[in-house]
Amino acid sequence: MKKGSKLPQTTKTRDEQPHAKQGNKQITEKEAGDVEEMSSPRTPVIYEIVRRLGDEEMDRPITSLWWSGVAAGLSISFSLLAQAVLQSHLPEASWTHLVTSFGYSVGFVMVVLSRQQLFTEITVTAVLPVMANLTLASLWRLGRLWSVVLVANMAGTFAAALLCTFTPVLTPELKAAVLDIAGQITNHTWMEMMVRAIASGFLIATMVWLIPSAEAAQFHVIVIITYLIAAAGFMHIVAGSVEAFFLVLNGHLGVLPMVTDFFVPVLIGNIIGGTALFALIAYAQVMKEI
Template sequence: MEQEELAEAEERAAISPTVVHETIRKEGEEELRRPVSALGWSGLAAGLSMGFSLVAEGLLRDQLPDVSWRPLISKFGYSVGFLIVVLGRQQLFTENTLTAILPLLQNWSLGKLGQVARLWLTVLITNLLGAFLFAWVVGNTDVFNPGTRATFTEIGRAAADHPFWTLLIRGVFAGWLIALMVWLLPAAETAKVSIIVIITFLVGLGEFSHIIAGSVEVLYLVSTGALSFSKYLLGYMVPTLIGNILGGVMLVAALNHAQVVAGKK
């Protein structure tokens, strides 16, 4: 085989799991070293940006006829917030169930665990603060007409009206898929937008519970007085957060780390 053909074969070969793992691990190391202020501002921006998932889905749903196929179109709006956050390199909590965990799995120590806890807490708090601010503005101003705001309420109720264990299991699926999205992106090259849209569309269509996108929807109810904060906290946030962490850490970070480590032996 000619040298040029070998080079072309090398270029066309699929990126190995080891390369993907190392790419994400290095990114995780960089994120763990970032100051709290940088993480906080980025997390706040991400929480605000995720509000556009609610807005885009609500606007599409409001304009479509009430027929069985309406979710197949309106749920594409759910992807908008994720596109802004991921392509804008903003800090989203569920991405860090993979990105921040790989460095910890690679070099376990109490110091590294403390760095992960610092990043998780900073990003989670600022993501939720941004989500609440966005929900409050949308729910308490005339930015959108009453019909669209009624649609936002319907979306929020559809997200919140489930038992604890249902939300937890749906949260596992959401955390699993979002962490898988992060795992796929290093090999995506020009297909990054497609991967983000496909994965997050599936999360939205399956009504899997996402701690930030879903919180915007449910906090909209809180901001308009349709739901108490305690019901959001205990009835939605807690089970969804647990599920997202389990799905991202156990089903993506730990399993993919294990396959890479096993492949090196």
């Protein structure tokens, strides 16, 4: 080697450069990126995702909201159908309800993953932007969204009930199972219906909050949350309206009792659970950070 010549120095790639120290160890920039990627999003990030989703929903044209809501009402009817299929093939036992409750998740998976408009989802997504900017214009946008989606959901569930009642789409065994499951909504008092609906509204709002960070596990989040609603006997205004309309159309429930003893308490409960409880708590978590 010639005098004065320098030894060749190896160059480290960017990924090999030490980035930060953890105790006595160093991690590379690539590893630091992996840490960032694998970390759960902070609560303000989840809040902002849900809030922006609510803003987008309130800005959609009425026609889009309507047909998306009708589609959600039709899709959610498959929750009742799936439960009936399971019940008609299972023996009567103490565990039967725990198994048939898995069928309840089918309609919700269809609705949520296809981004159809479901009233109980928007009780939290649409309320967050209103709470962040409480004005008459925001309240008008919220009322517009809620009313269009709720009526559209009811139109979809009523159409599904009509189809199941006046066409041979269901076998006699399935129809009997549907009537048996639907009849359970008449076994509760007004107050029981409302309190059970509060729990359901809170759980659906929780599901909406969990989905942004669930990524590939969204399916499992939807199934677990909605299974719990069915297994515990909680009340959901949209899924339950399929059962209520089916009972009315088959002469097992009057229109007035359906409105006063089912629709009113369950609607109030779902709104309280999704809005007054969950949305307020979600906003309170981040109001000093946003």
